[in-house]
Amino acid sequence: MKADLHVHSNFSDGSNSVRDAMKQAYDNGITHISFVDHDTVAGLPEVQRQGSEFGITVIPGIEISAYDFKRNRKVHVLGYNYQTEAVNIKETCDQILKRRHKHSLWQADRIRAAGYSLDMDAIIEAAKPSNTVYKQHIMQALTDAAFTAAEYKQLYIKLFKGDGVASGDTTYVDVFDAVRAIIADGGVAVIAHPGQLDSYDLIPELVQIGLGGIERNHLDHSAKDAQKVETLAKQYNLIMTGGTDYHGSFGEAIEIGSISSPFNRLLE
Numbered sequence: 166m167k168a169d170l171h172v173h174s175n176f177s178d179g180s181n182s183v184r185d186a187m188k189q190a191y192d193n194g195i196t197h198i199s200f201v202d203h204d205t206v207a208g209l210p211e212v213q214r215q216g217s218e219f220g221i222t223v224i225p226g227i228e229i230s231a232y233d234f235k236r237n238r239k240v241h242v243l244g245y246n247y248q249t250e251a252v253n254i255k256e257t258c259d260q261i262l263k264r265r266h267k268h269s270l271w272q273a274d275r276i277r278a279a280g281y282s283l284d285m286d287a288i289i290e291a292a293k294p295s296n297t298v299y300k301q302h303i304m305q306a307l308t309d310a311a312f313t314a315a316e317y318k319q320l321y322i323k324l325f326k327g328d329g330v331a332s333g334d335t336t337y338v339d340v341f342d343a344v345r346a347i348i349a350d351g352g353v354a355v356i357a358h359p360g361q362l363d364s365y366d367l368i369p370e371l372v373q374i375g376l377g378g379i380e381r382n383h384l385d386h387s388a389k390d391a392q393k394v395e396t397l398a399k400q401y402n403l404i405m406t407g408g409t410d411y412h413g414s415f416g417e418a419i420e421i422g423s424i425s426s427p428f429n430r431l432l433e
Contacts, residue, residue, distance in 0.1 A: 169195055171410045174186055176202045176207055179416070184215050187215040195221055198221050204297075206255065209225055228357060229258060239362055241357035243355040245431050261335070271331075276324055283303070304321060340367065353431065358380050359394065361385040377403060378404035379406075380394070380407055382427065384410055384424060404430060408424055
């Protein structure tokens, strides 16, 4: 058994189609996979079709972009094994997608006003099957440089960070609402990469409303992070998950399955 429970596709901000990502997973010996596209479950039917074709067990997944308003920081919440209809998840995430798309259009306008050539219609078309434009899609229209290249990172920081013309984030949903939506749809809510976003202090509070797990294995986690997760998982009886956080060419250079999940009840 080999599971990667953190994979993104072009249904959100990944560069690869579900089929191409699933083929890579198959070639790398993955037996269980979860595509956790940001704030959308639209890709699940295609993921299930491709999983059946490649003989890989699919665990329905999502990654919700949320916010801890008490501590003023972002929090990402993974949801697994939710009901196919995902009524509560969709209701929660639709508002995020609308805000993100509107914000991306504003960013593109700001970048264009700063003298860069951008064709928004072409960007929207290139983003499909995602109906939402992400910063990665705008960057794809601006440079051929790889995500890991210095040229790409310098341009990204110049435009989207600090005093950049397109800096600032969209408004995300309250993390408690995100967890409740996943649970209401019969799913397991898991805090994503707490070491990356410093979400540790929040976990005991979310346990009180039904948090089910914490992501242990992640590219941005140190050995110290792994120990923290293990301690919290034992203390609160939470499952531990993991994966590559794969985004294809829109993210760090990593192969699906090179970081796998600890065994947990999702894989039984």
